[in-house]
Amino acid sequence: MLRSAGAALRRTTTEPSRLMSRSCYSSGSHPERKVVILGAAGGIGQPLSLLMKLNPLVSSLSLYDIANTPGVAADVSHINSRAQVAGYAGEEQLGQALEGSDIVIIPAGVPRKPGMTRDDLFNINAGIVKSLCIAIAKYCPNALVNMISNPVNSTVPIAAEVFKKAGTYDEKKLFGVTTLDVVRAKTFYAGKAKLPVAEVNVPVVGGHAGVTILPLFSQATPKSNSLGDEDIRALTKRTQDGGTEVVEAKAGKGSATLSMAYAGAVFADACLKGLNGVPDIVECSYVQSTITELPFFASKVRLGKNGVEEVLGLGPLSDFEKEGLKSLKPELKSSIEKGVKFANQS
Ligand SMILES: NC(=O)c1ccc[n+]([C@@H]2O[C@H](COP(=O)([O-])OP(=O)(O)OC[C@H]3O[C@@H](n4cnc5c(N)ncnc54)[C@H](O)[C@@H]3O)[C@@H](O)[C@H]2O)c1
Numbered sequence: 070m071l072r073s074a075g076a077a078l079r080r081t082t083t084e085p086s087r088l089m090s091r092s093c094y095s096s097g098s099h100p101e102r103k104v105v106i107l108g109a110a111g112g113i114g115q116p117l118s119l120l121m122k123l124n125p126l127v128s129s130l131s132l133y134d135i136a137n138t139p140g141v142a143a144d145v146s147h148i149n150s151r152a153q154v155a156g157y158a159g160e161e162q163l164g165q166a167l168e169g170s171d172i173v174i175i176p177a178g179v180p181r182k183p184g185m186t187r188d189d190l191f192n193i194n195a196g197i198v199k200s201l202c203i204a205i206a207k208y209c210p211n212a213l214v215n216m217i218s219n220p221v222n223s224t225v226p227i228a229a230e231v232f233k234k235a236g237t238y239d240e241k242k243l244f245g246v247t248t249l250d251v252v253r254a255k256t257f258y259a260g261k262a263k264l265p266v267a268e269v270n271v272p273v274v275g276g277h278a279g280v281t282i283l284p285l286f287s288q289a290t291p292k293s294n295s296l297g298d299e300d301i302r303a304l305t306k307r308t309q310d311g312g313t314e315v316v317e318a319k320a321g322k323g324s325a326t327l328s329m330a331y332a333g334a335v336f337a338d339a340c341l342k343g344l345n346g347v348p349d350i351v352e353c354s355y356v357q358s359t360i361t362e363l364p365f366f367a368s369k370v371r372l373g374k375n376g377v378e379e380v381l382g383l384g385p386l387s388d389f390e391k392e393g394l395k396s397l398k399p400e401l402k403s404s405i406e407k408g409v410k411f412a413n414q415s
Pocket residue numbers: 074078107108109110111112113114133134135136176177178179180181190194197201216217218219220221246247248249250277323324325326329
């Protein structure tokens with residue numbers, strides 16, 4: 070699989086295309102920040118490119134894919150916002166795309182079809198992620214990495230192993246993006262509890278696949294007195310199956326792209342704010358962790374100038390959540406081990 074991904078990269082390489090926008094907005098007092106999207110021409114990549122172009126914290130937006138990035142970059146570059154846009158296509162341009170990056174966002178890889186689990190994507194996406202991380206270690210070893218490609222429970226450990234081998238691993242800079250689980254939990258909880266969604270917060274811990282997604286509705290704010298145990302069970306199941314709900318609705322045309330682009334933009338914005346020294350930026354993310362016996366775990370994380378400033382604990386859990394935590398561990402453990410093994414054997 071690794072070999073065929075490499076061949077695909079070579080086949081689709083095109084002439085360099087560097088498309089600079091004329092920015093109509095001044096940079097204000099924000100520092101220069103370069104954000105790269107790997108997989109920028111895809112279902113997530115395109116709307117994520119749009120949302121990052123709209124973010125005034127971004128001064129340079131680098132869009133990379135194995136093909137079709139010149140068109141996406143030309144299109145997005147006409148928007149009169151701060152970021153200067155450059156498009157890169159093909160492996161030969163990957164280094165140039167990455168150089169000088171502060172944040173690398175990775176939505177590269179294949180999405181699910183109905184009937185598949187996220188782990189069914191491993192055989193293709195593990196190789197893609199591995200080759201991209203080798204390039205990150207070489208060209209921008211200090212960048213924060215926001216991993217979106219599935220199965221996140223395994224692709225993050227793969228990235229960690231690649232960076233360890235390259236001698237560039239910094240656990241504070243590697244994030245599995247689980248923001249979509251939080252986005253869903255907030256939406257579903259607010260709808261059921263009839264609360265204003267903009268005021269709702271729900272931590273989601275564990276990992277990013279099925280039962281490993283554990284929303285902590287006992288810690289949701291504002292508190293709702295109208296929800297019983299059955300409601301919480303149903304909300305938990307819907308959050309865990311949110312990705313599958315979209316995959317089935319799209320009926321073979323892929324998985325969540327628009328809500329994921331939104332979630333990816335929210336998380337990248339939080340990382341940018343942390344880098345810029347904005348205090349008290351807290352988001353859930355799948356990171357290297359010691360809050361359970363598992364080496365990677367999603368929980369609330371405080372973001373700062375170096376990435377992860379603090380991995381926050383789980384807080385008090387309900388009996389239902391304690392049960393969920395116990396039952397997610399075997400699957401999460403084996404997904405982590407699968408990623409570590411892949412990275413070290415191939
Ligand atoms: N973390 C999450 O919450 C979450 C949510 C939704 C989707 N995803 C995952 O995100 C990934 C992408 O989903 P999508 O719907 O955008 O898929 P897509 O097929 O629409 O787009 C993927 C893009 O990746 C590109 N690509 C493939 N190999 C590449 C390489 N070596 N380098 C750079 N780009 C490469 C493709 O050319 C394509 O443009 C999938 O693995 C999906 O499961 C994760």
